Amino acid sequence: MLSYKAYCLDLDGTVYKGSEPIPEAIKFVHYLQRNGIEPFFVTNNSSMTQLQLQEKLQKMDIQVEADHIMSSAIACANYIESTHSGKSVFVIGSNGLKDALDGKNILYTDEVAEVVVMGIDLQINYDKLATACLSIRAGAAFISTNKDHVFPSERGLVPGNGAFTKLVEHSTGVEPLFVGKPEPFMLELIQQKFGFKKEEMIMIGDNYQTDILTGIRMGIHTAHVNSGVNRTEEVQQEDAQPTYYLESLEEWIK
Amino acid sequence: MLSYKAYCLDLDGTVYKGSEPIPEAIKFVHYLQRNGIEPFFVTNNSSMTQLQLQEKLQKMDIQVEADHIMSSAIACANYIESTHSGKSVFVIGSNGLKDALDGKNILYTDEVAEVVVMGIDLQINYDKLATACLSIRAGAAFISTNKDHVFPSERGLVPGNGAFTKLVEHSTGVEPLFVGKPEPFMLELIQQKFGFKKEEMIMIGDNYQTDILTGIRMGIHTAHVNSGVNRTEEVQQEDAQPTYYLESLEEWIK
Numbered sequence: 001m002l003s004y005k006a007y008c009l010d011l012d013g014t015v016y017k018g019s020e021p022i023p024e025a026i027k028f029v030h031y032l033q034r035n036g037i038e039p040f041f042v043t044n045n046s047s048m049t050q051l052q053l054q055e056k057l058q059k060m061d062i063q064v065e066a067d068h069i070m071s072s073a074i075a076c077a078n079y080i081e082s083t084h085s086g087k088s089v090f091v092i093g094s095n096g097l098k099d100a101l102d103g104k105n106i107l108y109t110d111e112v113a114e115v116v117v118m119g120i121d122l123q124i125n126y127d128k129l130a131t132a133c134l135s136i137r138a139g140a141a142f143i144s145t146n147k148d149h150v151f152p153s154e155r156g157l158v159p160g161n162g163a164f165t166k167l168v169e170h171s172t173g174v175e176p177l178f179v180g181k182p183e184p185f186m187l188e189l190i191q192q193k194f195g196f197k198k199e200e201m202i203m204i205g206d207n208y209q210t211d212i213l214t215g216i217r218m219g220i221h222t223a224h225v226n227s228g229v230n231r232t233e234e235v236q237q238e239d240a241q242p243t244y245y246l247e248s249l250e251e252w253i254k
Numbered sequence: 255m256l257s258y259k260a261y262c263l264d265l266d267g268t269v270y271k272g273s274e275p276i277p278e279a280i281k282f283v284h285y286l287q288r289n290g291i292e293p294f295f296v297t298n299n300s301s302m303t304q305l306q307l308q309e310k311l312q313k314m315d316i317q318v319e320a321d322h323i324m325s326s327a328i329a330c331a332n333y334i335e336s337t338h339s340g341k342s343v344f345v346i347g348s349n350g351l352k353d354a355l356d357g358k359n360i361l362y363t364d365e366v367a368e369v370v371v372m373g374i375d376l377q378i379n380y381d382k383l384a385t386a387c388l389s390i391r392a393g394a395a396f397i398s399t400n401k402d403h404v405f406p407s408e409r410g411l412v413p414g415n416g417a418f419t420k421l422v423e424h425s426t427g428v429e430p431l432f433v434g435k436p437e438p439f440m441l442e443l444i445q446q447k448f449g450f451k452k453e454e455m456i457m458i459g460d461n462y463q464t465d466i467l468t469g470i471r472m473g474i475h476t477a478h479v480n481s482g483v484n485r486t487e488e489v490q491q492e493d494a495q496p497t498y499y500l501e502s503l504e505e506w507i508k
Contacts, residue, residue, distance in 0.1 A: 124383075126376045130412040133404075137411060149425050150387075157391060158384040163425035171403045171417035 001252035010205030013228020021060035028249035046073035046119035046145035047094035072145035072180035073100040093119035146180030181210035184218035255506035264459030267482020275314035282503035300327035300373035300399035301348035326399035326434035327354040347373035373399040400434030435464040438472035
């Protein structure tokens with residue numbers, strides 16, 4: 001299966017599950033690379049830096065250039081650079097988000113600011129949430145990495161960035177702009193940077209509400225792989241259908 | 255105006271504004287007391303203990319017995335005692351809530367529990383919110399003091415307990431039981447403890463969505479006083495109307 005130029009793969013649930021690689025996906029990446037195609041990795045994760053994601057993939061025997069890794073943190077930094085250049089920025093988030101902002105030389109403050117950006121932050125506290133709300137009430141742009149209402153941890157399903165974003169939305173009455181999946185913003189960045197046509201791109205993932213909808217909204221082909229959050233039978237109930245269904249990515253190695 | 259036996263007064267916006275007493279309300283309380291009527295004070299505030307509220311009123315020249323002060327913290331403790339006796343309890347909240355639970359000899363834990371109770375907590379952190387979500391996902395009862403999405407602070411409008419409760423609701427998909435206004439639970443506790451008939455009770459406050467709706471849902475008379483959150487003209491737009499409109503409580507001193 002070598003019909004596309006840009007294979008955009010989700011990470012968690014598609015390439016790995018937490019710290020465990022999914023062997024069929026690793027084989028598929030190697031197959032693409034043997035045929036001269038460097039896939040893209042597209043993740044809502046904003047807590048890890050591009051380098052940390054690169055090193056995690058390397059441990060799973062996937063060598064990838066940094067600019068083929070697209071996270072919601074990188075997408076946020078791109079968005080702020082292009083739309084809110086020079087404005088003061090207040091960040092709730094982890095190293096991944098701060099590293100991405102640093103990469104674009106975006107300065108951030110601890111005080112009420114003109115732009116609020118939210119990603120998952122395990123060091124969250126009342127004061128940070130108050131500063132975000134006060135900024136937004138004073139008219140700040142409100143940007144969030146993703147809508148994920150939970151994420152899996154060793155303890156079980158714990159609140160994700162989408163839940164903290166909902167708190168701020170509920171308190172202020174202002175809806176955020178989400179840059180992560182299912183918004184197609186990350187795929188648009190890849191398209192713009194590398195000059196792909198839409199028919200040359202495909203989005204591959206396990207999660208209907210994030211991965212598959214992102215591809216559908218982008219207007220590109222999509223493949224659902226039965227290795228993570230949504231089972232094939234669940235996805236078959238949805239109105240808008242993916243282009244392909246795969247039990248595993250090994251099916252596409254010819 | 256001495257038509258009722260139980261005058262249930264909201265506090266913030268009705269009797270005082272923050273640390274400033276509202277003189278007409280203080281005079282009205284003295285008028286009731288001179289006529290042998292001890293009013294009740296009904297507040298969504300869960301951060302202050304009954305004693306702290308009593309002392310605050312005392313500084314404003316209002317002497318009141320502790321059992322005439324009903325807060326959402328006290329209501330929570332009553333609810334847990336009557337409905338979830340003996341179950342393990344996880345608390346997000348301030349001294350007011352913990353003090354009310356202590357008053358009912360309800361033991362609480364730092365771990366996943368069978369009952370989760372939420373009130374405003376300026377020491378909130380990720381771990382507390384995760385423990386609340388994990389408990390609720392495992393089937394815990396989910397109780398919250400109130401829906402207040404903001405509260406006024408020196409910095410401006412900052413997130414209230416309702417916003418944090420919304421985070422947990424959004425992450426878990428489970429709706430909480432609110433014991434505070436506009437639910438009539440606090441008025442029911444007063445009714446039960448003192449044996450009032452509904453026609454003997456009146457709820458008085460400045461906030462339509464909390465005070466007036468509480469009285470309407472309880473099926474008792476209500477008075478809106480034009481000293482706080484909602485102006486008279488706003489309240490006049492609502493479908494369900496209060497029994498009385500007052501510019502100030504001085505109008506009722508004869």
